[in-house]
Amino acid sequence: MNGIFLNRLPLSGKVFCTLYLVGIGCGALAAFAQAATAVGLSPGEVRASLAPDMPMTHMGHGQMSREKEIDLGQISTSAKVWIRTPLLIQTSHTHLFGMTLIAGLLGAIFLFSSLGEGKKTLILSLPFLGTILDIGGMWLTRFLWPPLSALVIAGGSLFALGYVLITVRSVYEIWLQKELSA
Amino acid sequence: MSRFMLRLIGGVGLMAVAAGIAAAHVTPPVVLASDREAVAGLLSGSRRYFVREVRLSPAERAAIQKQSGWTPNEDFYRFYLGRDDQGALVASTIFMTEYTIHGPVRVAVGLNPDGKVKGAQVVEITEETYPWVKPLIDQDFARDYVGQGSTGRYTLTDRVRAAGDSMTQFYGQVIVSLIQRAAILYDTTVLKRPTSG
Numbered sequence: 001m002n003g004i005f006l007n008r009l010p011l012s013g014k015v016f017c018t019l020y021l022v023g024i025g026c027g028a029l030a031a032f033a034q035a036a037t038a039v040g041l042s043p044g045e046v047r048a049s050l051a052p053d054m055p056m057t058h059m060g061h062g063q064m065s066r067e068k069e070i071d072l073g074q075i076s077t078s079a080k081v082w083i084r085t086p087l088l089i090q091t092s093h094t095h096l097f098g099m100t101l102i103a104g105l106l107g108a109i110f111l112f113s114s115l116g117e118g119k120k121t122l123i124l125s126l127p128f129l130g131t132i133l134d135i136g137g138m139w140l141t142r143f144l145w146p147p148l149s150a151l152v153i154a155g156g157s158l159f160a161l162g163y164v165l166i167t168v169r170s171v172y173e174i175w176l177q178k179e180l181s182a
Numbered sequence: 183m184s185r186f187m188l189r190l191i192g193g194v195g196l197m198a199v200a201a202g203i204a205a206a207h208v209t210p211p212v213v214l215a216s217d218r219e220a221v222a223g224l225l226s227g228s229r230r231y232f233v234r235e236v237r238l239s240p241a242e243r244a245a246i247q248k249q250s251g252w253t254p255n256e257d258f259y260r261f262y263l264g265r266d267d268q269g270a271l272v273a274s275t276i277f278m279t280e281y282t283i284h285g286p287v288r289v290a291v292g293l294n295p296d297g298k299v300k301g302a303q304v305v306e307i308t309e310e311t312y313p314w315v316k317p318l319i320d321q322d323f324a325r326d327y328v329g330q331g332s333t334g335r336y337t338l339t340d341r342v343r344a345a346g347d348s349m350t351q352f353y354g355q356v357i358v359s360l361i362q363r364a365a366i367l368y369d370t371t372v373l374k375r376p377t378s379g
Contacts, residue, residue, distance in 0.1 A: 034210050055258060056233045065371065067234040067263070075218040075262070086281035 006112045006173040014174045017109050021167045024102060028163060035156070039083075043150040049083045050138055051146035088142060092135050099134070099159065103127035110166045113173055123169070126162025130155045211285065212312045214319075215305045217277065221262045224275040224292030224301055228264025234274075235260050236371040246370060249332075252363055259367055271295040274368060277305065278360040284310045287356055291364035297373050299327050299334075302361050314353045317346040323354060327361050332369035336362040 006017065035041060039049045056074075057066040083091065107124040115123070137151025215223075225231065237258045238246070247253050264272040273295070279288045285308035292300035302324035307315050326339040336358045343351055 038211055038213070052257075053260075055235045056260065057235045059235045059237070059258065063237070064239065065234065065236045065375070067232055069230060069232050072218060072222060072231055075216075075221055077216045077218045084279065084281070084286070087286055090281075090285065 001111050004112055005114045006109070006170055007114070007177045009112070009174065017174060018171060020105065020109070021170060024106065024163065025167060027102075028160060032160075041153065043147070043153055046152045047141060047146045047149035050088070050141040050149060050152075052142065083138070083142075085142070088138060092138065096131065096135055099131040100128065103131055103159070103162070106163060106166045109170055113169060114177070115169065123162060123165045126165065127159050130157070130159030130162060133158060210309050211306055212309055213306050215290070215303060217290075217305070220277070220290035220303050220305050221275050223303065224290055225262060225264030225273050227266075228272040229267050230265045230269070232263040232265065233260060234263055234372070236367075238371065242370050246366055250362065250366055252359070252366070254363075254367070259371070261368070261372070273300050274372070276364045276367065278364050279306075280356050280360055282311070282353075282356060284308055287311065287315070287353065287360070289357055289360045289364075291361050293365060293368050296331070297365060297368045298329050298331050299324075299361060299365060301328060302357070302364075304357060311353060314346065314349040315357070317350050318342060318354050318357065321345045323357070324361065327358065330365065332362070332365040334362070334365070 006014075009017065039045060055066070056070065057068040059066040106127055110120060110124045113120055132155070133151050134155030137148055137155055140148040140151060221231070235258050238254055243254055259276060262275045264274070266272055274293045275290055276293070277288060277290050279286050281287075286306060287304070288306035289302055290305050291302045294300045304315060304319055321341065323342045323345070326342060327334070327336065330336070338351060338354050338358065342354045342358075345354070
């Protein structure tokens with residue numbers, strides 16, 4: 001872009017971009033571990049945390065009370081994180097800002113890739129689309145249809161795919177690709 | 183370095199600062215006990231377990247709001263009931279949550295058949311709130327509210343007040359309010375309804 005490519009950056013620029021990409025990678029691994037331990041990585045686990053709490057007694061809409069015998073085994077032993085609407089609002093606004101800014105920074109670095117415009121556009125769009133799908137999926141799971149929890153997993157995966165493609169290609173261009181003619 | 187590059191790096195720096203501020207706003211949850219652990223502990227002595235789910239009528243919601251200032255807004259509330267072999271009620275448990283600016287605080291409250299508090303256990307907080315709430319847990323704060331009913335005195339006791347700084351006291355009051363709400367819900371939906379048992 002503007003005749004500036006990643007492999008032509010001064011040393012400080014190369015180090016900055018590389019360390020930023022490494023740092024985001026470490027953060028992504030930590031976020032993955034956090035999601036896996038606190039909520040889970042399957043659509044079912046995401047649904048259990050996000051979908052509206054349904055009556056265990058199958059209490060009808062107009063009913064005021066209902067009781068049913070249960071076995072203790074029917075109560076979850078896994079530590080369960082309940083993401084109710086107020087927490088969903090908090091999570092959405094912080095993650096939409098945070099993830100979009102990360103996607104923006106990744107995209108800003110990748111703008112200087114020597115890849116063709118088509119490929120570059122596609123790859124730098126992935127983290128943005130992943131963010132929208134991830135957070136949007138949370139709301140759709142909660143308010144539209146619980147099986148849409150698969151969108152949350154798909155969104156996270158799309159974000160991760162975008163990060164990996166941007167990082168691998170950028171690091172390659174920064175440190176390994178030979179000088180291109182302008 | 184070109185002006186374009188300087189502008190780009192400046193923009194990137196600003197975005198990084200903003201990302202840091204946004205990411206620092208909410209911390210991950212800390213789950214201290216599973217639902218089953220909390221229910222088993224607070225319904226100790228029970229041989230059979232039941233779930234009773236209740237809805238509040240508009241009049242009941244209004245009465246609770248008037249009594250306590252709290253507006254219940256869940257579609258339904260779930261009590262876990264423990265009974266003995268003969269079917270007599272041993273105790274009940276309900277999970278209550280408050281959403282603070284630092285994230286949710288979830289507490290399991292155990293109630294005796296007469297609606298008096300049997301015990302309480304914090305089951306979920308956030309990383310940020312954990313250091314503030316830990317002194318309360320260490321002091322077994324819930325002990326001070328055992329035996330109180332829906333109209334009891336749910337203010338911080340001197341012992342709880344001395345357990346930590348102002349944030350600990352703030353979260354102490356949040357948790358104590360959740361205990362009171364549990365007692366009020368039991369009173370309203372179990373004790374005061376004709377079909378209660």
